[in-house]
Amino acid sequence: MERTLIIFKPDTLQRRLAGRILQRFEDKGLTVSGLKLMQIPRELAEEHYAPHKGKPFYPGLIDYITSGPVVVVALQGHRCIEIARTLMGKTFGYEAVPGTIRGDFGASRSFNLVHGSDSPESAATEIALYFTDGELVDYSPAGSEWVFPSDDT
Numbered sequence: 680m681e682r683t684l685i686i687f688k689p690d691t692l693q694r695r696l697a698g699r700i701l702q703r704f705e706d707k708g709l710t711v712s713g714l715k716l717m718q719i720p721r722e723l724a725e726e727h728y729a730p731h732k733g734k735p736f737y738p739g740l741i742d743y744i745t746s747g748p749v750v751v752v753a754l755q756g757h758r759c760i761e762i763a764r765t766l767m768g769k770t771f772g773y774e775a776v777p778g779t780i781r782g783d784f785g786a787s788r789s790f791n792l793v794h795g796s797d798s799p800e801s802a803a804t805e806i807a808l809y810f811t812d813g814e815l816v817d818y819s820p821a822g823s824e825w826v827f828p829s830d831d832t
């Protein structure tokens with residue numbers, strides 16, 4: 680089963696939106712297979728955002744993501760990487776369409792509430808940065824067949 684790494688960024692916690700944003704992913708049918716509250720150490724943030732190193736917004740991004748507590752979530756489900764990105768909406772809140780998380784709650788370029796892995800490769804790398812194998816639980820909630828039918832071609 681595919682997995683993706685979601686982070687509720689510091690603005691989500693400061694604005695007390697964690698419950699409502701988690702609900703979006705659960706409502707869609709994705710399964711929580713790992714979840715924790717933490718404050719991201721600077722070195723970990725730099726490793727996570729290494730692909731953005733050198734870009735003008737990089738220093739601000741590291742300051743932002745380390746500025747307060749975050750919730751990191753490993754979500755599981757067929758096509759969950761794509762589904763989560765669609766639920767999140769475009770990167771900048773003012774461009775994201777209403778109905779998406781960033782479109783409903785965000786108005787900023789940098790403070791955009793959520794991170795979501797953008798490919799199977801980044802999902803695998805990012806999940807390993809934030810979770811040990813023992814912190815992830817593989818299970819299939821009752822009713823999963825009604826969300827992800829096995830003959831869903």
Ligand code: IDP
Pocket residue numbers: 731736740769770788789790791793794795797
């Ligand atoms: P994504 O989060 O939609 O995948 P990325 O391009 O990977 O977007 O950028 C990572 C994060 O860096 C964004 O979520 C946002 O917080 C921040 N960011 C990206 N571009 C800008 C910018 O032009 N100004 C300020 N912050 C930015």
Ligand code: MG
Pocket residue numbers: 797
């Ligand atoms: Mg990205």
